[in-house]
Amino acid sequence: MAINQDTVRRAMEYAAIFSVSTGVQCFADFNAGGADDAVSPFCTCLHKTTGTSTPCRKLFGYAAGQAERFGGQYIFMCPDYNMCHFAAPVIDSGLTVGLLLCGPVLMTDRDDFFTEDVCRRHGISPEDADALERLFSGIPQITPERVRCLADALTIFSDELNGVGQLDERQKMLKQQADISNYIHMNKEFDSGHPYQFDRESELIGCIERGDSAEARRLLNIVLANIYLSSGNRLDSIKARVTELIVLLSRSVINCGADPDLIFGMNYQYMREINACVDVEQLSLWLSRVINRFCDDVVETRVTRHSGILSLALGFINSGFMLGITLKDVAAHVHLAPTYFCRIFKEGMGLSFSEYLIRLRVDLAKKLLVSPELSLVDVASLSGFCDQSYFSKVFKLQTGTTPKKYRQEKMRIIREEKQ
Numbered sequence: 001m002a003i004n005q006d007t008v009r010r011a012m013e014y015a016a017i018f019s020v021s022t023g024v025q026c027f028a029d030f031n032a033g034g035a036d037d038a039v040s041p042f043c044t045c046l047h048k049t050t051g052t053s054t055p056c057r058k059l060f061g062y063a064a065g066q067a068e069r070f071g072g073q074y075i076f077m078c079p080d081y082n083m084c085h086f087a088a089p090v091i092d093s094g095l096t097v098g099l100l101l102c103g104p105v106l107m108t109d110r111d112d113f114f115t116e117d118v119c120r121r122h123g124i125s126p127e128d129a130d131a132l133e134r135l136f137s138g139i140p141q142i143t144p145e146r147v148r149c150l151a152d153a154l155t156i157f158s159d160e161l162n163g164v165g166q167l168d169e170r171q172k173m174l175k176q177q178a179d180i181s182n183y184i185h186m187n188k189e190f191d192s193g194h195p196y197q198f199d200r201e202s203e204l205i206g207c208i209e210r211g212d213s214a215e216a217r218r219l220l221n222i223v224l225a226n227i228y229l230s231s232g233n234r235l236d237s238i239k240a241r242v243t244e245l246i247v248l249l250s251r252s253v254i255n256c257g258a259d260p261d262l263i264f265g266m267n268y269q270y271m272r273e274i275n276a277c278v279d280v281e282q283l284s285l286w287l288s289r290v291i292n293r294f295c296d297d298v299v300e301t302r303v304t305r306h307s308g309i310l311s312l313a314l315g316f317i318n319s320g321f322m323l324g325i326t327l328k329d330v331a332a333h334v335h336l337a338p339t340y341f342c343r344i345f346k347e348g349m350g351l352s353f354s355e356y357l358i359r360l361r362v363d364l365a366k367k368l369l370v371s372p373e374l375s376l377v378d379v380a381s382l383s384g385f386c387d388q389s390y391f392s393k394v395f396k397l398q399t400g401t402t403p404k405k406y407r408q409e410k411m412r413i414i415r416e417e418k419q
Helices: 005-022 041-050 056-069 110-122 126-136 144-162 164-186 198-210 213-230 235-255 260-276 280-305 307-323 327-333 338-349 353-368 376-382 388-399 403-418
Strands: 026-029 074-077 084-092 095-105
Touching: 005 026, 005 084, 005 095, 005 144, 041 126, 056 074, 056 084, 056 095, 074 144, 084 144, 095 144, 110 126, 198 213, 198 235, 198 280, 213 235, 213 280, 235 260, 235 280, 260 280, 307 327, 307 338, 307 353, 327 338, 327 353, 338 353, 353 376, 353 388, 376 388, 376 403, 388 403
Parallel strands: none
Antiparallel strands: 026 095, 074 084, 084 095
């Protein structure tokens, strides 16, 4: 994949800034896994002098993957010379394309290391040792604690370069693929000839119609695993199955009241995006975002569709909650059956009718409790509670304290403010 040249330019700028500001050499490396040449001048010279060829770039490629996997940072030691490096990934379009690589740095005594680990271990002649020592003098010697701090600083640079969202997207992709792999692993009897499980699609549609995005994403991974298995893991076949799935899910969203023109218009764009996906990982993550969008569309449609009913109901509740109104009273006011009204109220408000009513009544009780002339019985009655005992129980559940203690604390604060 071609790397965005603006990403390369910015990564090199960030590496140069890090090098100058910390005194530790930092490279922007985009050839991980390529030629086995070292990045450090000292290491390059040492390889030539000793005739060895350490696979540095393969090690750096591994470091980039580990940095991505462990939250944007990886500290490692050179397997041959025991010098420390630390790395952070460079991400472009959701994929790791390179890394910011710092090092080498030395965390042991400089003289002992050069004499024992370099010269004596590799049989370096005095003539070659002079040239190596000049390069070796440029390698900083720092404490392990400072290595950790510098690695943290490099992570901050990487987050700024990538945008935190890029790394988050990549980690979501990795987690999703792990979930799909786990499902396949748990069902080892599946093979490429295994029939497609249509019942899983029905469960997924049910989740979308309920607007349950979390459960929908879980079921999506199971559906995707079935698609992979029944398609023989061929990308063109998988894209065809995903296209069919999108059409099916679109119809379920329309059945929930979404605008057909809007959904079908989105589908045209979705078809182009499916064709643009280059592998199953990218396709899976894309489909997960589409599922979230469908769930949001369902919830938004229900809220919009019932907004007039909710507005009428809330006006009635807010003006009469202290009078002891019930669910039946409100449902009758908006001309709906109580069970149906209760369901659309929770969908639109995010909490049940009783929870909303209790919240209003407790909020009013808090205001009334600062009036010392009102007894607790009066406060309970004026707030819409049927009796003081029930009022005290609900109040403590909502606030963590009793009405009496709440009043005492508020009165104490008022006295202190007056003084």
